[in-house]
Amino acid sequence: MPNRRVSKSEFKAKASEFFRLVESSGESLIVTDLGQPTLELRPYQTDARDPLDLLRGSLLRYDNPMDPAGEDDWAAAW
Template sequence: MVARVSKSQFKAKALELFREIEATGEPLIVTDHGQPKLEIRRIAQKPHNPLDRLKGSVLRYDDPFAPVGEGDWEVLK
C-alpha cells in the first residue's frame, strides 16, 4: 500500500521522508484536507548511452574517407 502524509506532516519531515523513499523505492502520496494532491517517487534510472544524442544527426555521408578542408565546414562560412 502507498503511504500517505498530509502537507503539514510532509513539511515537518520532508528530508526524512525523502530518505525513506530513496531507500525503499515506495512512492508517497501527499494529501491536502484528505485529498491526494502529489505523488513523490524515486526516478527510475535508465542506462545512459552518450551516442543516443547523436542518433539521427547524420542524414547523409557520401564519402567518409575523403579529407575535410576548412572550406567544407558550414560553421566557418
Template sequence: MTTHVSKSRFKAKALEYFRQVETSGEPIIVTDHGKPALEIRRVEEKKRDPLEELKGTVLWYDRPFDPVDEDEWEVLK
C-alpha cells in the same frame, strides 16, 4: 500507487517519507489544501553507452579513409 500527503503531515514525518521513496521508488505527492504542490521522487541516474555520449560530436572529417602519415601519428602519441 502514488501516496498523497498534506504539507503539515509531510513536515512532521519527512525523513520517514524520504526513506519510503528511496526503498519503494514510488513518488509521494505533497498537497497544499488538497491540491498537489510538490512531488518527491527518487533520482535515477541514466547510464549511457560511451559511444552514445560521443554520437554527434564529430561534425566533419574531410578524409576519413586516408592513411595517417608519420608526422600526424607522432602528434597522436
C-alpha cells in the same frame, strides 16, 4: 504506495519517514497544499547511458566520408 498523497503539514512532521519510504519502495510521493499537488518526491535516477547511445541516429546521411572537407563545408558547420 503508487501516487500516494500527503499534506504539507503531514510531510513536514514525518519527512525522514517519507524519505525512507520513497527510497525503499522506489515509488513517488505527492505533497499537497490545500488539496492541490505542489511537489513530487521520487527516487533519484542517474542517466548512465553510454555517450555514443546519445549520438546514435543523429547523423542522417554522409555520402563520402573519406572525401576531404572543403571550405564551404566548414563555413556551413558554423
